Amino acid sequence: MPSNATPPARRRTSIGSRRNPETAAAVLAAARELLIEKGYAGFSVEEVARRAGAGKPSIYRWWPTKADLFVTLYGAEKTAAILVPDLGRVVDDLTRYTASLWRFWRTNPAGGAFRGLIAEAQTSEAALAALRVKFLPERLEPLRTIFGRAVERNDLNAADVEDRIALWVGFNWFRLLTDHVDDDVQAIARAMEIIAGPRASGPPGRPRSGSAR
Amino acid sequence: MPSNATPPARRRTSIGSRRNPETAAAVLAAARELLIEKGYAGFSVEEVARRAGAGKPSIYRWWPTKADLFVTLYGAEKTAAILVPDLGRVVDDLTRYTASLWRFWRTNPAGGAFRGLIAEAQTSEAALAALRVKFLPERLEPLRTIFGRAVERNDLNAADVEDRIALWVGFNWFRLLTDHVDDDVQAIARAMEIIAGPRASGPPGRPRSGSAR
Amino acid sequence: MPSNATPPARRRTSIGSRRNPETAAAVLAAARELLIEKGYAGFSVEEVARRAGAGKPSIYRWWPTKADLFVTLYGAEKTAAILVPDLGRVVDDLTRYTASLWRFWRTNPAGGAFRGLIAEAQTSEAALAALRVKFLPERLEPLRTIFGRAVERNDLNAADVEDRIALWVGFNWFRLLTDHVDDDVQAIARAMEIIAGPRASGPPGRPRSGSAR
Amino acid sequence: MPSNATPPARRRTSIGSRRNPETAAAVLAAARELLIEKGYAGFSVEEVARRAGAGKPSIYRWWPTKADLFVTLYGAEKTAAILVPDLGRVVDDLTRYTASLWRFWRTNPAGGAFRGLIAEAQTSEAALAALRVKFLPERLEPLRTIFGRAVERNDLNAADVEDRIALWVGFNWFRLLTDHVDDDVQAIARAMEIIAGPRASGPPGRPRSGSAR
């Protein structure tokens, strides 16, 4: 995608009654830049339109919600970004994947886009729906893959997976939303060891032995 | 303080050169109601001022940021709300405490206030700082108590506590921000069992023996 | 022409390299209906195209200006609508003709079309020219006929006619533009008696013999 | 009123909870200029706000409708503009007053404002109401004065006045809306002679004694 965004943007003209991919690209490029420059605060559809040399209605035609724009933006960045590791041990996979994800969040506008999406979801019902229905299921695929392998290896109980995924997501959100997605791999690893660890079950008072799985 | 908030609010006048506690109360009451009625979306300082029969500047004088208002509001609600259970087993304590917290979030404006604070923190550096410095440490005291007891009982390693707290916080945020703070105690318990469970450590390929701590 | 306009409109396709009269008819029918339904306010080319099942460019091809559309529309309605009365007395002719015209304006889209044309002329130089050059002269023919007969009868001076026509036009516009084209024939008659009456001339101070009471 | 309008407009600061007259003045000045520069076409609240260095909401607060803005604008110009002549003969008074009015329309933005008001009334019900209720009655006072004197002199029948006023208004609108408010006093005088002349009444077929030329 050419960086034809910020200056008034070379004149694009309509290509008729089908969507103009150049326009879409220009909008996304402008949104990307804006996110880098100003973060989620200071992000506005108005400004995106200005930079992209697009009309606001053209943006609203394709992204009826700011959230939709963030989703697309995030998707565009994520494409071909993070490999799902397969190191034979679930904690290692989780740690590496999480560390990669955080690096991605730190170095791309994606992190900002995601923060924006979550913030938006607090304000708009539509954004919340987008987050829950369109975004999360798709983005959690890698996690399911990693945990799925662990289940196949009999390292984890299949019934646990959703709970562990919820913990993983929460951990990541917490760090992202408090702007703490650093590169402390040790800290990540420690959290992952708990997420992937055995349950603390058994009779009260005795935290149990031979626990999980 | 009388609940004189929502209707045009009985006329308050200045009480001279000292802060008028009635005004502060009316503002908080109005904010409270608004949060209950419409949630964080649909919350605006403008509307609070309208309901409280106060001027916006009066609000901004005492709560320079929306986030400050949320902090006060959340604090006012939480006070004297949730007991820290002591059932002798960390999972049980966590489960009960979490369930209580979620009920609190569902039934008080507190949930909305907290969502608002987090959302605000994505936009404003000041709010983020407030969230991290003033808010979180204070609100996590109960958790430290619960985990502290477990450490004393030798059920958990002291070095783990911060990691487990982070997981617990993330889990709660995730649920809150996706509007999923239901009363499924089973689900809570399952998550808590993982949070309080042993680590998955040990040599690669061997998911651990004699695991946690 | 079938009244196939408002519902999505039976599919018309091109009839080759000549103008498709069905399309023109559908556009005019849709414009007609829209004007009846909503009046000039609420009239938009967009909506006409929607109702006619026509493309906007097809409309702009044949009516480069909204004003042109109104002109056509008004012309189409007026055709074969109002007879020029010949009652032997100019006031009676004027009164009857004016009353007929107002009824026509009330019951046809014509009134809306004319209001639209005048309004458009305030915005567009082209529309103003159309109004002055194409429209007015043609539409005033009946008036010239009526006054012409009066001149032949020696009831009026030929030199007066244009002035009286201007007064008549103004009176009608005033009523149309303030949405007051009612059916109060008495009021019309009174105005016509003045328009067709003798001039108030004579030396200053002496309003002239036999004059106004 | 200083011409402090077009450049971003020297920074005005609020004077507290009472309307800022500087703002009102700046808005009106900007509107005035815009009307002169571009006429009614090309007039937009947006542009007025831009030039006045005012926020759109500030404008809408005080002039809820574009029409209201035109009314104020017209009023501001008219103030101290046209004297009501008293020459002893109604035709002379009308002619002189009308000629003055047209000159005023030609040389001030007022003409544009009035055209805008009328055009607006075709589009918005509110504007139409403003035109009929607020504007016209007030602006026709001079006419009532002139005709009132004629009635007192027994030159005219009191019952005629409203009809003659309607004709006068229509004549003026016609000329204004077709951009024909020239300075042909002869033409004005001829029209006024008819407006102020005797009625053409009497038995059908006999246009009444002493009548038309």
Place this chain on the structure above:
DNA sequence: ACGTAAGCGAGACGGTACGTCAGGTCTTAGG
């Protein structure tokens, strides 16, 4: 008989303006 030229529905596009909403600042008047 067939290529070309035009008309057509469709609808995306860049724009401009609309009227509204909220944020946060400022000033007044008064206690």
Place this chain on the structure above:
DNA sequence: CCTAAGACCTGACGTACCGTCTCGCTTACGT
């Protein structure tokens, strides 16, 4: 010196139309 009140600027929101443009189709006409 604080307070209530609300005007103010700013800037974004999402919507409605404007008039232009291009597509891909269909048809009639001229060769």
